[in-house]
Amino acid sequence: MTRIPSPAPNGRRLMAVELEIDLFCQGLRVDSNCQLERDARSYVKARAGLGSGLELVIPGKRDIWMNAPVHEHFTANSPYVLRLDERGYHVLHEPSGTEYAVRIPPAPAWYERKASTGTPMREIGVLQGTYLGFYLGKACAFWNSDPRENCRFCATGLNVGAPGGDKPMKTVEEVVETAKAARAESGVSFVHFNTGYQTGAGLDLCAPFVKAIKEQAGALVGVQAAPTKELHKYDWIVECGADHLSFCYELHNPAYFERYLPGKHKHLGQDAFFKAMEYASRLMGKGRVSGEIIAGIEPIEDTLRGIDYITSVGAFPTVCIFRPVIGTDMEHAESPRYEDMRVVFQHVYESCMKNGVPIGLAPNIEVSLVVQPTDAEELAPPSWRKTLYQAKLRLMRAAVGAIFEAQLKPRRIKADAEKPPQPSLTSGRRG
Ligand code: SF4
Missing domain, CATH: 3.20.20.70 (Aldolase class I)
Structure with missing residues (x-):
C-alpha cells in the first residue's frame, strides 16, 4: 500500500479534503477567545454514534462540511487550534503557522x-x-x-x-x-x-x-x-x-x-x-x-x-x-x-x-x-x-x-404505511 506522509510536519498547505481528514484524525483544540456558545450549533451531543464535535465548514474548490472532534482525549495533543480574530474563525496549524479560514454554522432559531x-x-x-x-x-x-x-x-x-x-x-x-x-x-x-x-x-x-x-x-x-x-x-x-x-x-x-x-x-x-x-x-x-x-x-x-x-x-x-x-x-x-x-x-x-x-x-x-x-x-x-x-x-x-x-414538493403517497404488505404477495420481487 502507498504510504503518504502526514502533511502536518512539513507545513505544506493542505487541500480542503486533506485538512478535513487530518482534523478527523488529530482533532481540534479550541482557543479560549472563541465564542462557540454564541456562534456555533450545540456541540455537546454524542449524536449518531460517532459524532460529538464542532460543526464547521472548510471553504475550498467546494465547501466541505465536517464535524471536528474537540472533546475526545486525543484532541488535547492536536497541532490544530481554532481561533477567532477580527477576520473571523480560522484553524491554525501551530507547528508550521499555516492558517485555514473556516466558517462556523450557527444554531438555527428553530432549535430553541x-x-x-x-x-x-x-x-x-x-x-x-x-x-x-x-x-x-x-x-x-x-x-x-x-x-x-x-x-x-x-x-x-x-x-x-x-x-x-x-x-x-x-x-x-x-x-x-x-x-x-x-x-x-x-x-x-x-x-x-x-x-x-x-x-x-x-x-x-x-x-x-x-x-x-x-x-x-x-x-x-x-x-x-x-x-x-x-x-x-x-x-x-x-x-x-x-x-x-x-x-x-x-x-x-x-x-x-x-x-x-x-x-x-x-x-x-x-x-x-x-x-x-x-x-x-x-x-x-x-x-x-x-x-x-x-x-x-x-x-x-x-x-x-x-x-x-x-x-x-x-x-x-x-x-x-x-x-x-x-x-x-x-x-x-x-x-x-x-x-x-x-x-x-x-x-x-x-x-x-x-x-x-x-x-x-x-x-x-x-x-x-x-x-x-x-x-x-x-x-x-x-x-x-x-x-x-x-x-x-x-x-x-x-x-x-x-x-x-x-x-422536494409535498405529494400524496398511496401506500399504507401502517400495514406492511403480506410477504407472499411481493417477497423476492428483485431477488
Ligand atoms: S451503532 Fe450499534 S449499538 Fe449503536 S445504535 Fe447502531 S446498532 Fe445500536
Missing part, C-alpha cells in the same frame, strides 16, 4: 422552539452538515440487553433518552413540525431516519414517518434500519416514499465484525446486511443505496475490500473515520492515522469511478460526520477515466435536476 407536543425541537431533530437527522423509536436494544451488546464505538445509548439528549419515541406530528421548520428556515432538502436495533421492527417503525414527511414537508428521505430478511419490506418502504436506504455494517472483516459488534453479530449477522443491501440496490438502482463502514478499527486492507464490495453492488460507500468518543467502550483507543485515511478516501473515489456509481447528484446534501465520496475527488490523480467520470456526473446532474425539484 418547541413542537406542539412541548418537546424542544433540538431534542427531536439535529442538523448534521446540511441535512436533518432523526433518531426514531426507543434507544437501540443492544444498549439495553443484559449483558450489553452495543457496538463498541457507539455513543447512541448515552444520548437517546438522556437529559437534554434525543427524545425517544418521537411522534409523527412533532417530527413533521421539526422537518417543516428546518425546510423553511435552514433550507434542508434531505431528512434521514435512523433507528438503531428495534428487534426487527425498524422499517415498520419508520414507514409512517417517511410517508408523513413526503406528504407534509416535501424532502428527500433516507432510512437506516437494521437489515430484515423480509425483503419485500424494502419494496414497501420505497412505496412509502424512501429515496435512499443505508446499511450500516461497520466492519468488513468478519472477525472484527464479531468482536466489535456483538449485538449485530449475534442477532443479525454480517450476511444479512449484504443480502439486504444487494436487494435494495437492485430495487432502487445505482447510487441510491449506501453501505456504511468505519475506517480505523480493522486493518486498512479490509476497509479497502469493503469499499470495493459496496461499489460492486452499485451502492456508494459512506465511510466514517473512527472516533474514540468519550463515554464509549473505546474512548481510550487510538485515533486513526492520516496516512491510512488518505489512502482510504482516495480509494473511495476511485472505486466509485471504476464501478460507475453516481455521486453528488442530489441537491444540498453535505454530511458532516463522514468524508463524502464527492469530498475525495481531489485525492484521485488526473486520468482520462476521471475526466470521463466527471463529465458523466455533470450530465447526470443536469438531467436529474428537475426530478429532484419535483421530489
